[in-house]
Amino acid sequence: MPLAAPQAVGTPAVNFAIFAFFVLVTLVIAISAAGNNKSANDYYTGGRTFTSWQNGIAIGGDYLSAASFLGIAGIIALAGYDGFLYSIGFLVGWLLVLLLVSERLRNTGRYTMADVIDLRLKARPVRAAAAVSTLTVSLFYLIAQMAGAGALVSLLLGVNATAGQDVVIAVVGLLMIVYVLIGGMKGTTWVQIVKASVLAGGAAMTTFWVLARAGFSLPALLQHAASASPAGSLVLGPGLEYGVSTVSKFDFISLALALALGTAGLPHVLMRLYTVPNGREARNSVIWTIWVVGLFYLCTLVLGFGAMWLVGGKAIAAAPGGGDSAVPLLAYHLGGTLLLGLMAAVAFATILAVVAGLTITASACFAHDVYAGVLRQADADPADEVRVARVTAVVIGIVAVLGGIIAKHIDVAFLVGLAFAIAASANLPAILYSLFWSRFTSRGALWSIYTGLISSVGLIIISPVVSGQATAVGAIGTSLITDPHVNFAFFPLNNPGLVSIPLAFAAGWLGSVTDRQPADPTRFARIQVRALTGVGAERSSSR
Amino acid sequence: MFLAWYFLFVIVAVFAPGFMRISVFGAVNVGLCFGALQFVSTFTIAVCYRRWARRRLDPLSDKLRKRLEGGHY
Numbered sequence: 212m213p214l215a216a217p218q219a220v221g222t223p224a225v226n227f228a229i230f231a232f233f234v235l236v237t238l239v240i241a242i243s244a245a246g247n248n249k250s251a252n253d254y255y256t257g258g259r260t261f262t263s264w265q266n267g268i269a270i271g272g273d274y275l276s277a278a279s280f281l282g283i284a285g286i287i288a289l290a291g292y293d294g295f296l297y298s299i300g301f302l303v304g305w306l307l308v309l310l311l312v313s314e315r316l317r318n319t320g321r322y323t324m325a326d327v328i329d330l331r332l333k334a335r336p337v338r339a340a341a342a343v344s345t346l347t348v349s350l351f352y353l354i355a356q357m358a359g360a361g362a363l364v365s366l367l368l369g370v371n372a373t374a375g376q377d378v379v380i381a382v383v384g385l386l387m388i389v390y391v392l393i394g395g396m397k398g399t400t401w402v403q404i405v406k407a408s409v410l411a412g413g414a415a416m417t418t419f420w421v422l423a424r425a426g427f428s429l430p431a432l433l434q435h436a437a438s439a440s441p442a443g444s445l446v447l448g449p450g451l452e453y454g455v456s457t458v459s460k461f462d463f464i465s466l467a468l469a470l471a472l473g474t475a476g477l478p479h480v481l482m483r484l485y486t487v488p489n490g491r492e493a494r495n496s497v498i499w500t501i502w503v504v505g506l507f508y509l510c511t512l513v514l515g516f517g518a519m520w521l522v523g524g525k526a527i528a529a530a531p532g533g534g535d536s537a538v539p540l541l542a543y544h545l546g547g548t549l550l551l552g553l554m555a556a557v558a559f560a561t562i563l564a565v566v567a568g569l570t571i572t573a574s575a576c577f578a579h580d581v582y583a584g585v586l587r588q589a590d591a592d593p594a595d596e597v598r599v600a601r602v603t604a605v606v607i608g609i610v611a612v613l614g615g616i617i618a619k620h621i622d623v624a625f626l627v628g629l630a631f632a633i634a635a636s637a638n639l640p641a642i643l644y645s646l647f648w649s650r651f652t653s654r655g656a657l658w659s660i661y662t663g664l665i666s667s668v669g670l671i672i673i674s675p676v677v678s679g680q681a682t683a684v685g686a687i688g689t690s691l692i693t694d695p696h697v698n699f700a701f702f703p704l705n706n707p708g709l710v711s712i713p714l715a716f717a718a719g720w721l722g723s724v725t726d727r728q729p730a731d732p733t734r735f736a737r738i739q740v741r742a743l744t745g746v747g748a749e750r751s752s753s754r
Numbered sequence: 755m756f757l758a759w760y761f762l763f764v765i766v767a768v769f770a771p772g773f774m775r776i777s778v779f780g781a782v783n784v785g786l787c788f789g790a791l792q793f794v795s796t797f798t799i800a801v802c803y804r805r806w807a808r809r810r811l812d813p814l815s816d817k818l819r820k821r822l823e824g825g826h827y
Contacts, residue, residue, distance in 0.1 A: 292786075299792045303760045306799055314807075433786075471760055494807060501800045505793055743811075744819040 229552040233560050234386060240405060241390050241398035254597045255322040255575045256485045257397035263492040267499020269400045270483045272407030274301075274474075274500065275507055276356055276565040276627065280410065281363065281535040281558055283508070287515020288527050288537035291436075293463075294515055297628075298508035300467050304474030305504060309497045312475050314490035315646050315742035324481050324638060325580045331645040331738050334653040335585050340660040342580035344637035345478040347664060348630055349573035350610065352479070353566060355626035357383060357615020359535060360562045363555065377616045383563060384612035390567040391574065391604045399567050400486060406557075406564040411503065413557040414510040417538075420545050421517035429513075436516040439523055462704045466628050469708030473631025476638030479572040490742075517541055566611070574603040628706055629671055636663030636711040640719045646742060649735040651719070652726040659719030666714050670707035760792065 286294030325341035578600035
């Protein structure tokens with residue numbers, strides 16, 4: 212293998228030039244697309260003027276984070292089939308969004324997820340609870356992306372020093388704040404569209420290249436990969452990463468549950484549904500997304516096994532960033548410095564765009580739900596709301612940078628799995644109950660959101676992620692606290708979904724049936740009609 | 755339904771890895787086919803839902819909407 216020492220791969224100067232070029236291009240796009248972002252509607256939804264295919268691709272751009280591109284390909288390269296299980300979970304989750312959530316959500320809300328629950332229940336504490344959980348999920352997801360940025364750039368720019376990585380994370384944070392402040396939702400959406408196209412193009416090209424090397428035969432590729440791996444043909448079947456013990460098996464089921472249910476609770480995905488003119492366009496954009504995401508994950512399968520074959524697991528594991536470096540190394544092996552630089556720029560753009568999308572969601576949530584909805588109630592001036600949103604974007608950027616610096620050695624795909632678990636526990640039950648259950652009450656909503664939030668975050672804190680695992684095991688590596696004397700990992704699973712999701716559903720039910728104030732049936736009827744027809748929903752601002 | 759199909763896949767993958775490793779032809783085993791089927795079923799459900807929504811749901815929603823906007827709140 213040509214990559215013995217964990218040095219920078221390729222020429223840092225070339226990589227840097229491509230990075231800089233990409234950042235410049237996307238900035239220009241963001242600025243020119245932004246036009247005048249005056250009203251709250253413009254800032255939050257880009258004026259609701261996007262078509263379904265534009266928004267579908269943009270959602271794909273928001274969703275296909277560095278975790279998908281680098282993380283999943285990396286897990287496939289190291290653990291084989293188990294990485295494929297991740298991508299299936301990420302894809303299947305979209306059906307839930309399509310069948311149950313997309314149209315109804317677009318028809319019943321204005322800007323955020325809390326709008327939907329609020330329309331049904333009209334209670335300030337409920338809105339506050341929804342906002343708290345949205346912010347938590349966004350922040351977790353943001354930290355995961357930031358950590359990925361650190362790992363990626365350390366590989367590509369040859370920044371191995373810890374301080375250097377921290378600076379890189381800070382620069383990513385700064386850039387994303389600039390995108391969001393200047394571009395608003397419209398600018399950010401265009402950045403997503405460009406990024407998703409470049410990402411899909413780059414992945415497709417490299418996939419084609421790998422397949423060409425294997426003589427366009429998938430079985431041949433798998434055979435090569437298996438013979439290059441120390442585990443042999445075991446990599447083609449499940450169990451290498453998660454089949455070690457009963458605990459790890461349940462851990463995997465927990466993760467699978469979180470992935471499949473979490474997508475429909477991800478705030479930055481849900482908010483994107485508001486950028487199209489009506490519910491039907493929202494439905495169509497999700498179908499676009501399913502195509503983009505599905506085809507992309509099929510590519511990562513080839514890329515992962517390709518990296519296993521051509522680069523080799525040992526070289527990948529030894530590189531800075533571990534599994535996340537599989538795709539860059541594969542690109543370097545195939546196309547030398549230039550292809551590596553390109554793939555790296557794509558990955559970097561991916562992180563920037565996802566981070567920008569998350570930031571705008573979190574800032575919208577804070578300004579619209581917390582500031583306008585809870586603190587000021589009805590008398591908030593929309594212009595003030597946008598100002599608050601911008602300030603929040605800056606604050607969130609800073610918090611995410613700090614979080615990313617702390618969490619930078621944890622596997623990105625794994626961190627994202629945690630964010631999905633929180634989303635599935637805290638957001639999804641409340642959304643589904645609001646839309647579909649006539650006896651859902653405010654108390655049920657509060658119980659469900661807080662139970663989901665507290666149990667998922669709490670279980671993570673007492674899991675091996677935070678303490679008790681001083682030596683690296685599988686994808687998660689070591690705990691946050693590496694001191695072997697500090698161990699409060701009472702909960703054996705790394706992913707809390709298996710426990711916290713059913714708990715949140717149960718709490719929502721229990722809170723509702725024991726509520727002394729019964730649910731208002733007319734409200735439920737109204738939300739049903741509106742979810743189906745879109746009567747009274749916000750229209751596109753161009754009309 | 756599709757969730758049950760998905761979890762069947764997950765549980766088989768976790769508790770019966772041997773089954774997943776049975777070779778179908780060459781290096782392609784049951785697990786890979788099973789996984790690929792998940793992709794196929796997702797695409798199929800998405801496309802079928804769109805057709806169903808266009809043919810059934812949209813006319814229904816239009817009718818209801820017209821009645822509501824005609825002032826019969």
